[in-house]
Amino acid sequence: MNKRPQKTVTALDAITADLVAVLVAVTDGQPRIMTIEHAAALPSGPFQFGHRSLQTGLRAWVEAQTGHPLGYVEQLYTFADRGRSGDPDAPHRISISYLGLTREEEGREGADAQWSSWYDYFPWEDHRDGPPAILAKIIAPKLKAWARSAEQPALQKTRWRRAAITFGVDGHEWNEELALQRYELLYEAALIAESVREKGGEGVVPGRAMRGDHRRILATGIARLRAKIKYRPVVFELMPDEFTLLQLQRSVEALAGRLVHKQNFRRLIEQQDLVEETGAMAADTIGRPAKLFRFRQGVLAERAVVGTKLPLSRT
Amino acid sequence: MNKRPQKTVTALDAITADLVAVLVAVTDGQPRIMTIEHAAALPSGPFQFGHRSLQTGLRAWVEAQTGHPLGYVEQLYTFADRGRSGDPDAPHRISISYLGLTREEEGREGADAQWSSWYDYFPWEDHRDGPPAILAKIIAPKLKAWARSAEQPALQKTRWRRAAITFGVDGHEWNEELALQRYELLYEAALIAESVREKGGEGVVPGRAMRGDHRRILATGIARLRAKIKYRPVVFELMPDEFTLLQLQRSVEALAGRLVHKQNFRRLIEQQDLVEETGAMAADTIGRPAKLFRFRQGVLAERAVVGTKLPLSRT
DNA sequence: CAGATTATGCTCAAGGAGAGTATAAATGGC
DNA sequence: GCCATTTATACTCTCCTTGAGCATAATCTG
Numbered sequence: 001m002n003k004r005p006q007k008t009v010t011a012l013d014a015i016t017a018d019l020v021a022v023l024v025a026v027t028d029g030q031p032r033i034m035t036i037e038h039a040a041a042l043p044s045g046p047f048q049f050g051h052r053s054l055q056t057g058l059r060a061w062v063e064a065q066t067g068h069p070l071g072y073v074e075q076l077y078t079f080a081d082r083g084r085s086g087d088p089d090a091p092h093r094i095s096i097s098y099l100g101l102t103r104e105e106e107g108r109e110g111a112d113a114q115w116s117s118w119y120d121y122f123p124w125e126d127h128r129d130g131p132p133a134i135l136a137k138i139i140a141p142k143l144k145a146w147a148r149s150a151e152q153p154a155l156q157k158t159r160w161r162r163a164a165i166t167f168g169v170d171g172h173e174w175n176e177e178l179a180l181q182r183y184e185l186l187y188e189a190a191l192i193a194e195s196v197r198e199k200g201g202e203g204v205v206p207g208r209a210m211r212g213d214h215r216r217i218l219a220t221g222i223a224r225l226r227a228k229i230k231y232r233p234v235v236f237e238l239m240p241d242e243f244t245l246l247q248l249q250r251s252v253e254a255l256a257g258r259l260v261h262k263q264n265f266r267r268l269i270e271q272q273d274l275v276e277e278t279g280a281m282a283a284d285t286i287g288r289p290a291k292l293f294r295f296r297q298g299v300l301a302e303r304a305v306v307g308t309k310l311p312l313s314r315t
Numbered sequence: 316m317n318k319r320p321q322k323t324v325t326a327l328d329a330i331t332a333d334l335v336a337v338l339v340a341v342t343d344g345q346p347r348i349m350t351i352e353h354a355a356a357l358p359s360g361p362f363q364f365g366h367r368s369l370q371t372g373l374r375a376w377v378e379a380q381t382g383h384p385l386g387y388v389e390q391l392y393t394f395a396d397r398g399r400s401g402d403p404d405a406p407h408r409i410s411i412s413y414l415g416l417t418r419e420e421e422g423r424e425g426a427d428a429q430w431s432s433w434y435d436y437f438p439w440e441d442h443r444d445g446p447p448a449i450l451a452k453i454i455a456p457k458l459k460a461w462a463r464s465a466e467q468p469a470l471q472k473t474r475w476r477r478a479a480i481t482f483g484v485d486g487h488e489w490n491e492e493l494a495l496q497r498y499e500l501l502y503e504a505a506l507i508a509e510s511v512r513e514k515g516g517e518g519v520v521p522g523r524a525m526r527g528d529h530r531r532i533l534a535t536g537i538a539r540l541r542a543k544i545k546y547r548p549v550v551f552e553l554m555p556d557e558f559t560l561l562q563l564q565r566s567v568e569a570l571a572g573r574l575v576h577k578q579n580f581r582r583l584i585e586q587q588d589l590v591e592e593t594g595a596m597a598a599d600t601i602g603r604p605a606k607l608f609r610f611r612q613g614v615l616a617e618r619a620v621v622g623t624k625l626p627l628s629r630t
Numbered sequence: 631c632a633g634a635t636t637a638t639g640c641t642c643a644a645g646g647a648g649a650g651t652a653t654a655a656a657t658g659g660c
Numbered sequence: 661g662c663c664a665t666t667t668a669t670a671c672t673c674t675c676c677t678t679g680a681g682c683a684t685a686a687t688c689t690g
Binding site for chain 1: 328369392406
């Protein structure tokens with residue numbers, strides 16, 4: 001892959017950079033992410049000399065590891081940690097993470113690559129059937145215990161307040177965009193396998209762990225995507241060429257982790273001229289057949305800049 | 316600064332990372348940024364072995380170069396470019412940029428550090444007195460010429476459409492959040508000194524240039540801040556402890572580059588319980604003296620998570 | 631045909647945003 | 661002291677958006 005001769009870089013400031021992808025698709029109304037290493041890591045690899053740009057490098061790694069091409073991509077965040085590796089003499093290692101959106105394509109996964117529901121990693125994030133049971137039964141009590149474990153009463157109060165706001169308990173409303181804050185709070189409270197490894201502690205909360213800080217990166221991607229679908233027409237990247245409005249709605253709901261008022265959803269989609277009828281109707285459906293739609297190519301150019309709106313109701 | 320022994324890293328994948336800060340303050344109703352090298356560069360320096368984290372490194376560099384402490388900080392974007400350096404054998408160099416918000420403090424600048432108005436670099440971004448003259452007189456015609464210079468009619472149309480949308484001409488509305496897209500469009504059209512250096516061309520648009528891609532980074536910071544003030548109470552970081560509502564409004568306007576309806580602004584600020592009266596009145600003012608306000612500390616915790624609203628009207 | 635299920639059209643009330651009017655409280659010049 | 665000027669502050673009004681519900685249409689299953 002590298003045609004250049006090997007170079008020796010003599011520098012205090014030399015570091016290595018990893019490229020990490022949160023590659024999202026929605027299939028059968030479930031938000032799914034591409035994983036490797038038996039669903040315990042995100043597609044990733046070092047930024048190398050031969051890569052022309054960060055995105056090029058990322059695309060190369062994802063395609064090599066998963067056989068799946070990368071479509072729409074946007075940068076998420078850059079993390080740095082020497083602490084994790086344990087060795088204080090180790091050079092800095094930074095991770096540059098990206099969010100990618102695609103459609104699942106049959107039989108293109110690499111040996112070790114597979115799609116997994118993102119709710120496997122964050123079971124408390126799915127509120128489509130109402131607040132999940134683990135929230136009240138497991139998470140809230142553990143967070144309360146964590147808050148109480150603080151020395152000073154003031155800190156106890158601050159902790160619980162923060163927990164209540166981010167998790168939407170104790171009179172506060174659930175806010176699906178706070179996925180990252182929730183993960184970080186659980187991490188801080190040592191209720192996450194990844195932080196227990198580091199800090200010690202026991203009794204983690206349900207949810208599949210990942211290697212390194214990949215789960216944090218995934219949380220970052222979820223939060224970003226949940227915020228973004230509301231004002232940028234990015235759902236498009238996840239849909240097939242033709243779809244019904246209900247399918248579109250289900251995709252949005254899958255990502256947001258909450259339900260949407262059907263009639264209002266249609267109203268908003270239609271009044272924004274985002275879609276046009278194909279003329280055909282959906283086949284093989286229960287109930288009244290629905291019209292098929294496609295996204296209007298023309299609008300995409302302007303909307304990519306200007307924006308869109310999506311309703312996310314509370315029922 | 317580095318206590319560790321020098322290490323030799325032998326690796327294809329070794330790279331160097333720069334930390335770059337867009338440090339913003341608002342003084343006398345003007346948005347200002349901290350610069351070095353005679354206002355031609357942003358505070359920046361390499362991420363080094365001795366830095367415990369990215370933010371630590373950034374703080375170290377900014378304080379060393381400018382003597383000014385760094386308050387609120389958030390990450391902006393990570394760029395990579397070998398192309399710029401010219402040497403194809405050079406290792407990758409990435410820039411990790413941050414947005415910082417502070418208050419100007421007297422006489423703390425380093426030798427080569429100074430505050431400059433950000434509109435010196437982007438004169439077309441200030442719409443507080445209506446659309447600036449250079450937009451219609453210089454920029455629009457040049458962009459039109461660029462659009463016309465395309466081979467295919469379809470491309471001509473696409474180019475002009477894009478220009479019209481991002482610059483709010485030809486019937487489109489001005490959108491202050493598109494600062495980065497505007498810079499990138501001008502760059503692509505070779506109307507920016509930095510791109511002329513690279514691509515050749517002549518007849519750039521007014522506006523001070525910067526070293527490397529610092530002006531792009533600044534545009535990124537402006538766009539991010541303009542988007543953020545609307546839903547997160549970040550203006551707080553830029554205000555003195557006590558202020559009048561008009562001063563607060565002027566700060567928002569300085570950042571947004573557009574005016575706000577006064578009465579509606581007050582209504583929104585007050586109904587959100589963001590501020591409280593100090594009891595004192597502003598002294599040394601023309602006209603009826605205004606009440607002094609301060610931000611409510613308590614709210615900050617929740618709002619930092621939940622959000623705020625600001626009105627940005629079109630008049 | 632009844633019941634279930636989804637699609638689609640329409641209405642309504644509450645709240646928010648944009649914009650304007652009116653009045654109050656200072657200053658400086660004469 | 662009066663007036664023009666400037667800023668502060670209180671209300672009002674209208675339009676649009678949003679959340680929510682009702683009603684009807686078009687299918688399939690048994």
